[in-house]
Amino acid sequence: MDWMTLSPEEWTAVRLSLRVATVATLVALPFGVGVAYLLARGRFWGVSVLNGLVLLPLILPPVVTGYILLILFGRRGPIGAFLADHLGIVFSFRWTGAALACGIMGFPLLVRAIRLSLEAVDSRLEEAAGTLGASRTWVFATVTLPLIAPGILAGMILCFAKAMGEFGATITFVSNIPGETQTLPSAIYTFTQVPGGDAGAFRLTLVSVAIAMLALLASEVMARYANRRLDIE
């Protein structure tokens, strides 16, 4: 069973991927809820522009998204330079850059799931909460948010899965540096490019499948729990 054991480098890639996907999902979450709320409830002229911007990474070739990130968030890019100088956050050729690329790629899926569940919320319940003395913020926290929790969970799982599998944008933006930016897909790609890498590629493929299955299972369990809480037969 020796061939089943992951080498230290492979473990590094797995751990890095999990970290990148987790950070990408968690950081994207508040923005995702905010943008989904604007898209579902906003009544301003820029709604369709915003919608287009959010969906763009889903439609553009990932390489293009990665290149745009490189231009904007690279060391000399306008945003990248500002963040590095003022906040000390550096993206280029760091795992944080991989997380940014993964977050951007997963964002449309996250927003879409939350937006759909927001649109399904009965706004009359929010009105009722208002007449009971809850301000807009409280209505959101105590009525809207609990009602869209299943949608948020679904969106997070989609975003996480997308982040785990992200390849094109990540490799374009932050390259493929073992231990820093080499995520699972990049590692598998590297294995396929060298002679005798089949076994490693196969092991990492099994790991990918296992993680994907676990994520799906978790989402199923959580959806069932949420539905039971709402007494939906």
Added chain:
Amino acid sequence: MTLAIDIRHTLGDFRLDAQFETGGGLTALLGRSGSGKSTIVNVIAGLIRPSHAHLAIDGTVLVDTATGIFVPRHRRRVGYVFQEGRLFPHLSVRQNLLYGRWFAPRDGRREDFGSVVELLGIAALLDRRPGRLSGGEKQRVAIGRALLADPRVLLMDEPLASLDEARKAEILPYIERLRDHARVPIVYVSHSIAEVARLATSVVLLADGRVAAAGPLADIMHRLDLIPLTDRGEAGAVIEAVVERHEPAFDLTELRSRGGLWRLPALRAPVGTRLRLRVRARDVMLATSPPSNVSALNVFTGVVSDIAADGGPVVDIKLDCSGEVLIARLTRFSFDKLGLARGHTAHALVKSVALDRRELGGTVRMLPSADAEASES
């Protein structure tokens, strides 16, 4: 409590232009669908921003478009019971009931959790989720939830409209108890004369976005000119009566009103209970000579005080029976044959079995204070 309202609001083709004031008790906004009743309560609750309005509760201005005052809904302390309940599906019944309490001012609370739960009979439901309650249970919880937010006024927008007759009959006594026990004034929207006749202290009658009439219940119900604005088939007199005697041999109950003695199929109410009878105009017969050998048990003699004939097949006649009003609806044919005119004496006959026992108001008077309050009024 006084609620003073003056609204001018346009919504597409519909124009609302309504001014009225209400006091305590239960004020019914009565009118057909599209008469503007719901718009008015939505303005009071702050769910609609009217184009021109002045709204004040006990002198506190909630809306004044002239000076730009618009208190947001969550600061109005106006309770709202919606037609469809609108309970929060993710919270238990107890959490639903306590929701508004969170935001209400801590001191000077008028309603206490235990007594509201008892008043509405929902103690057994507290740990359940709203998804599995019956329609009637949902509405009772919704009423409790609104009440526990300690509102200055309680709005109820057709709270029985989505329920079947049995569920309605189940809830009506609770609303009566609420009217008599809770210190909060109620504004009750309805298109049903039966509901209004049973529940209301005073009535604001709306037609096409305007106030057609406003005043104490009997004054509005007994005006023949207002009948066409409501549900014609249901129009009739409202009579306050007291249970005087039970007659077990014939399964009858005798009630005393100002106009005389009523006999009804046996009621379970104890002697001394105050009841509100609704006598539909279509259930009343008239005779010009004292009737003999008739089966109707309730015969009252009075003077014709008003006649409403619009040239159609029926004529409405108001009869004054020593201070008690009865309204009779006859065909124009019978009316001509009897030759009735104002000032004539006539005898009204009401079949005992025509009085719907399910519609009798006031059968539920659980706490002793209620009877004291009722006898005062």
